[in-house]
Amino acid sequence: MSKQRKREQAEESSPEIGVIGDLTDREADICEKLLDVPVGGECRLYFNSPGGGSYTAIAMLALIVLRDLRATGIVLGECSSAAIWPLAACRRRMVTPYSVLLFHPMRWQSEESVQLSEAREWARHFGDLEQEMDKLLASYLGIPEEQLDQWMKPGRYVTGREFAAAGLAEMIDLSGRKR
Numbered sequence: 001m002s003k004q005r006k007r008e009q010a011e012e013s014s015p016e017i018g019v020i021g022d023l024t025d026r027e028a029d030i031c032e033k034l035l036d037v038p039v040g041g042e043c044r045l046y047f048n049s050p051g052g053g054s055y056t057a058i059a060m061l062a063l064i065v066l067r068d069l070r071a072t073g074i075v076l077g078e079c080s081s082a083a084i085w086p087l088a089a090c091r092r093r094m095v096t097p098y099s100v101l102l103f104h105p106m107r108w109q110s111e112e113s114v115q116l117s118e119a120r121e122w123a124r125h126f127g128d129l130e131q132e133m134d135k136l137l138a139s140y141l142g143i144p145e146e147q148l149d150q151w152m153k154p155g156r157y158v159t160g161r162e163f164a165a166a167g168l169a170e171m172i173d174l175s176g177r178k179r
Contacts (some may be wrong), residue, residue: 014042014072015033015036015043016044017033017034017043017044017045018046019048019049019079019083019086020047020049021049021050021082022049022050022051022052023049023057024052024059024082026052027056031063034060035066035067037067037069039067040070041070043070045074045090046074046076047076048077049076049079049080050083051080051081051082051084056082057081057083058133060085060089061085061089061136063087064086070091070141071089071090071092072091072092072094073086073093073094074093074094075087075094075099075160076096077099078099079100080103081102084101084137085102085137085140089135092139093109093168093169094169094170095164095170095172096136096174097174099159100157100158100159100160101157101158101160101163102156102158103148103152103154103156103158104155104156107129134148134152143168
């Protein structure tokens, strides 16, 4: 049996996980499904997510990496903001011509009432976190930080075609309709 055929069979039997909607709202469910995949095992993640919280993004990336999951990330529609981090952790990435990825700087949002000293500390931490996360994302995508910076600031929608042309994903052809 050829290596290609073995790979196809392994993919056909691997768990499929929907990364659909806000990551933060779905964090427990998605992480539980990732934990159900055996260490070093294969899985497919199907993305259609506008993103979510920064800590959720880094937690999902870390879970995929620390458990050495051989994940394939497939962007069905949108994979934006925080959802890009778990996609970046995938060993194989696939997009359609209609996929879109929104890259933008981290956003600071707090609905809590905090003292000025706490706000200052959060602003300091936030600045450090943003720089470190950008470096990590560039590393996992395998692109220079300068390229990521061009996409991040002020924020840019990158199409599936552009993402694939940059060598960051394989293109899925949706034109071969079967009836």
